[in-house]
Amino acid sequence: MIIAGATAYFSEVGLEGNTRELSKRLGVTQSLIFNYFNTKTDLIEAVYRAVYLDRISPDWPALIGDRSRSIHDRTLTFYREYTHAIFSYEWMRIFMFSGLAGAELNRRYLEFVSGLLLRPLMEEVCLAAPGPEKPEMEDIWNLHGGIVYIGIRRYIYQVPCPEDSGPEIRAAVGRFLSAFDIPCQD
Amino acid sequence: MIIAGATAYFSEVGLEGNTRELSKRLGVTQSLIFNYFNTKTDLIEAVYRAVYLDRISPDWPALIGDRSRSIHDRTLTFYREYTHAIFSYEWMRIFMFSGLAGAELNRRYLEFVSGLLLRPLMEEVCLAAPGPEKPEMEDIWNLHGGIVYIGIRRYIYQVPCPEDSGPEIRAAVGRFLSAFDIPCQD
DNA sequence: ACCATAATAGATCATTTGATCAATAAAGAA
DNA sequence: TTCTTTATTGATCAAATGATCTATTATGGT
Numbered sequence: 141m142i143i144a145g146a147t148a149y150f151s152e153v154g155l156e157g158n159t160r161e162l163s164k165r166l167g168v169t170q171s172l173i174f175n176y177f178n179t180k181t182d183l184i185e186a187v188y189r190a191v192y193l194d195r196i197s198p199d200w201p202a203l204i205g206d207r208s209r210s211i212h213d214r215t216l217t218f219y220r221e222y223t224h225a226i227f228s229y230e231w232m233r234i235f236m237f238s239g240l241a242g243a244e245l246n247r248r249y250l251e252f253v254s255g256l257l258l259r260p261l262m263e264e265v266c267l268a269a270p271g272p273e274k275p276e277m278e279d280i281w282n283l284h285g286g287i288v289y290i291g292i293r294r295y296i297y298q299v300p301c302p303e304d305s306g307p308e309i310r311a312a313v314g315r316f317l318s319a320f321d322i323p324c325q326d
Numbered sequence: 327m328i329i330a331g332a333t334a335y336f337s338e339v340g341l342e343g344n345t346r347e348l349s350k351r352l353g354v355t356q357s358l359i360f361n362y363f364n365t366k367t368d369l370i371e372a373v374y375r376a377v378y379l380d381r382i383s384p385d386w387p388a389l390i391g392d393r394s395r396s397i398h399d400r401t402l403t404f405y406r407e408y409t410h411a412i413f414s415y416e417w418m419r420i421f422m423f424s425g426l427a428g429a430e431l432n433r434r435y436l437e438f439v440s441g442l443l444l445r446p447l448m449e450e451v452c453l454a455a456p457g458p459e460k461p462e463m464e465d466i467w468n469l470h471g472g473i474v475y476i477g478i479r480r481y482i483y484q485v486p487c488p489e490d491s492g493p494e495i496r497a498a499v500g501r502f503l504s505a506f507d508i509p510c511q512d
Numbered sequence: 513a514c515c516a517t518a519a520t521a522g523a524t525c526a527t528t529t530g531a532t533c534a535a536t537a538a539a540g541a542a
Numbered sequence: 543t544t545c546t547t548t549a550t551t552g553a554t555c556a557a558a559t560g561a562t563c564t565a566t567t568a569t570g571g572t
Contacts, residue, residue: 344528346528357531357533360531365531366529
């Protein structure tokens with residue numbers, strides 16, 4: 141309950157939010173928090189773990205590599221599931237706060253995304269591309285960034301944004317793959 | 327000098343950085359800061375203004391609307407100049423910190439980008455697109471996000487990144503416009 | 513019912529931090 | 543020089559904040 145409350149509170153005000161305000165929101169005393177967490181840093185680490193863990197599906201590498209499905213279908217499915225997992229007020233903001241703070245978990249997460257999701261995706265797109273035009277990692281990062289930026293606008297900057305990002309994700313994936321002469325089926 | 331130092335300091339540690347550490351970096355006493363700024367909030371506002379101002383070129387709307395040049399040339403030139411202006415450690419991080427804090431200036435900036443840069447850009451792409459396929463605002467935001475995300479990786483997440491983003495910007499613009507049947511000249 | 517353990521509260525400490533104020537040093541005009 | 547104004551410092555206040563410690567209350571097993 142403390143971790144859940146801390147996640148909600150810190151995602152709102154940042155990791156420098158104070159434990160007294162947090163305890164007030166939780167309806168408990170401030171000292172209770174320190175009964176379960178030795179330091180505030182420990183609490184933040186717990187929030188990191190709670191937010192980062194179980195957000196990554198272990199099925200994604202297999203999905204990306206599943207050549208029985210078209211690359212368009214795989215890419216679109218992956219980004220639908222990926223954005224479904226990370227497009228939340230709490231995840232996006234905790235991720236950005238921890239990224240700005242230079243958290244280790246943040247960098248490890250991005251290494252995972254790069255090495256086990258985006259690089260395989262790039263290789264699959266390379267294989268599926270019929271012509272000489274093949275994507276490099278930076279191209280995949282560009283696709284990725286364009287999609288993730290929807291969540292940044294929505295939850296970080298909190299500017300008006302369509303609530304359903306599905307159509308734009310489909311359009312972005314379609315544009316990206318067609319640049320490598322991969323047709324968008326259906 | 328205080329504003330410059332505060333910009334460097336706050337962009338590194340966030341807007342909650344304390345005035346004592348700042349004064350130490352500046353080589354002055356802490357009380358001196360409060361001689362020039364009534365409150366810390368005033369100082370932060372001054373940092374905002376210093377960072378945001380003079381980063382937007384007044385020539386961009388004219389550049390985007392200059393139909394004597396190809397849309398590809400205009401889009402590419404705009405994003406080269408735009409990223410040249412905002413891709414800096416200080417700007418990217420102050421912008422993100424202030425965005426997370428919900429700063430008013432942040433929202434006004436995004437309204438400016440949307441209304442006076444991206445919407446005109448969208449209209450120009452619509453005019454240049456020969457086929458029935460026309461971009462909407464979300465498509466332009468996708469192009470924009472993919473490019474800005476390079477700076478986010480570089481300065482926010484601080485992950486390995488090519489130092490020259492020029493080639494990827496060219497590639498991204500090329501892919502985007504060709505999706506609307508606009509050929510990439512040269 | 514009894515007892516050991518866990519949960520929770522309240523008071524408090526020590527540090528940090530924004531802000532103030534009086535005093536001193538520097539600068540520049542007359 | 544002299545005087546006024548500005549720049550700068552050092553000491554200090556008051557509030558906020560992470561953390562601690564003791565006492566009290568609840569819980570569950572026997």
